[in-house]
Amino acid sequence: MLNKENILIVDDDIHILELIQRHLQSLNYHTYKAISVKEALEILKDTSIDLLITDLQMPGVDGLELIKYASAHYPKIPKLVVTGFPSIHGALDVMKSGATDYITKPFTKEELKSAIFKSLESKPKIDKSKVVKQEIETKPYGELIGSSIAMKKVTDVIERLKNNKATVFIHGESGTGKELVARSIHYMGKYSSSPFVVVNCGAIPENLLESELFGYVKGAFTGAEKDRKGFFQAANNGTIFLDEIGNASLSTQLRLLRVLQEKEVVRVGSQKSEKVDVRVVAATNVDLKDLIKKELFREDLYYRLTVVQIDVPSLLERVSDIPLLVDKFLFKYGIEYKDRFLKITPQAMDILKSYNWPGNIRELENVIQRAIIMCDRFVDVEHLPDNIKYQIDFSNTQKLVSLKEFEKNYILKVLKATNNNKTKAAKILQIDRKTLREKLK
Ligand SMILES: Nc1ncnc2c1ncn2[C@@H]1O[C@H](COP(=O)(O)OP(=O)(O)OP(=O)(O)O)[C@@H](O)[C@H]1O
Ligand SMILES: [Mg+2]
Structure with a gap:
């Protein structure tokens, strides 16, 4: 039988690491090794881990801090502590920090095995075909942190966007986390294994933005030596994040309107339209109503974009x-x-x-x-x-x-x-x- 669970082992003692690894491999688990908390965090960030096994006393950040951090950020991963008592931390501290269970060194293979089984059993059952999604779900809203009422409002909306591709408009002051909210919408949703493409409409020169977004055909302009796809085609089935949307020119806005209405894009220099199935998330820190008054932003596009609006609270709120x-x-x-x-x-x-x-x-x-x-x-x-x-x-x-x-x-x-x-x-x-x-x- 092949156990597909991924187990991360953290210990500063390379012999213990290898010992545990050998035991786990003989039980057919996938293993990851880290000799410090720093390494462990990197693995946790990039890999879908089903069980964390950690030592307590390590130089630098110790295992107890890792357990506390993992409990806050990866609440669904069970955490098994392997410790050489007597330790500076009592058993009570260990359990209070969020550990699922602990065993003391030296341990037998049987003791380790039964502690692993017990810990894995405490983990909610997940659909193995959705590994990517599960990994994201173990992080509360990706990286979005906050338990305030203002933040709760934001995460409630994200929750409602999980199973649809509704267009979302994010407004908030600079540095409030607009991009992070956009990422959460994508990665928390049903289509999270499809691409998430970020386009900063303020950073791309105006004359290039259209061809970057929608692609172009050979000969559309000098330098267009062959056909090229745009960001919309690249984001197909996933999400495109149009940051600083207020910077898009009126002609780009007209093309965007068409994508939102018809769900198709036309490459620069072409007449042919291509179907695309993309969730559009747009963001800005300027007041678009103000731009509309100055005739710099299309009112019809504004209403198409703001099907769902999220106002990201400032830190003061x-x-x-x-x-x-x-x-x-x-x-x-x-x-x-x-x-x-x-x-x-x-x-x-x-x-x-x-x-x-x-x-x-x-x-x-x-x-x-x-x-x-x-x-x-x-x-x-x-x-x-x-x-x-x-x-x-x-x-x-x-x-x-x-x-x-x-x-x-x-x-x-x-x-x-x-x-x-x-x-x-x-x-x-x-x-x-x-x-x-x-x-x-
Ligand atoms: N709720 C949050 N929890 C944790 N970190 C956050 C949160 N919101 C924002 N951050 C962090 O704050 C920084 C700024 O966030 P982000 O880039 O998403 O803001 P922004 O609104 O897009 O800013 P700008 O308007 O300057 O583009 C990032 O490092 C992000 O990780
Ligand atoms: Mg931003």
């Missing part, structure tokens, strides 16, 4: 998601730059939660990336950029106060953010402790 996002980026960049998972102090987290993120998630991601590079053991207030540390809230203009009053409020705010640590507060304020003490008086 989903402050409760900030800790989750911070965690994701701490993990990602911690592993990339420092080979381990770095934590953040509550004070620094408070500042991140109260900042008015104009650049949205992309800005938050950059801030964490930088902080990871700047810090040694954990991320603290001092590793955040000045404009975030010294944020000033001008939104409430009715309450304009004197400079003295402002200074007092600001000092109190910094003290609060540093948990009343005067040394840290003085450092942020760039005054010495004595001056701070005097001001406090």
